[in-house]
Amino acid sequence: MFDTMVITKAVGAICATFLFFLVGKWAAETIYMPAHGDHAAAVYPLPTEGDDHGAAEAAPAEEIDVDALYASADAAAGEALWRNCRSCHSLEGANGTGPHLDGVVGRAIDAVDGFNYSGALLQVGDTWTVENLFHFLEDPRSAAPGTRMSFRGLRDPQDRVNLIKYLEEHPA
Incomplete structure (x- = not known):
């Protein structure tokens, strides 16, 4: 049953399997691993205990004057951004996946009748002011x-104010 040819085939299959994995390992290291050598630095150095330069301080967020930016808003540019919203919202007073957005600027946050809000929106505030919408849309x-x-x-802050300006031009 087991002659020399069967044993040779089995050993050849095992060697071919190991060779296949060896070539795969070599290809993966070539593609995904950084260059090896004494002078090669890690691509993403990980901070260690006592290593202060690995953990960068987060820069404070730059304050944006929403009112000044809103004064230069372009409703026509906001109309082009509306395509991101219209799959879930409408401007004709009908609810979709999300509530209708006609008259949203200045409206109470959970004021659309017949829409089941998640409750998380109440953290934003009471009214959809320009500033609340600006921060929410970010x-x-x-x-x-x-x-x-x-x-x-x-x-982009300019995109946000443009969209808000477009929505403001569609009152309820």
């Missing part, structure tokens, strides 16, 4: 932890 998940809104936010 990152909805951090402004109202626990909100069901999945929008990732608008990082």
Whole structure:
């Protein structure tokens, strides 16, 4: 049953398997590992105990004058940004996945009848003021932890005020 040829094939298969893994390891190290050598530095140095220069101090966030920025807002540019919102919201008074946004500027935060709010939005404030909308639109998940809104936010402050200006031009 076991002759020399069967044993040779089995040993060859084992050697081929090891060779396959060896070539795979070499390829992975070449692609993903930094260069080796004495002068090669780590790509992302990890801080160790007593190592102060590894943990950088977080810079304080720059204060933005929302009112001054809002004075220069362009509603036409905000209309182009509306495409991010219209998949869940409308401006015609009908609720979708999210509440309708016509007349949102100056409206109470949980004022849309027939929409089931998550309750997390009450952390933002009582009214959707320009400043509340400005901070909420930057990152909805951090402004109202626990909100069901999945929008990732608008990082550019000018984009945020443009969108708010566009929404303000659509009263209820």
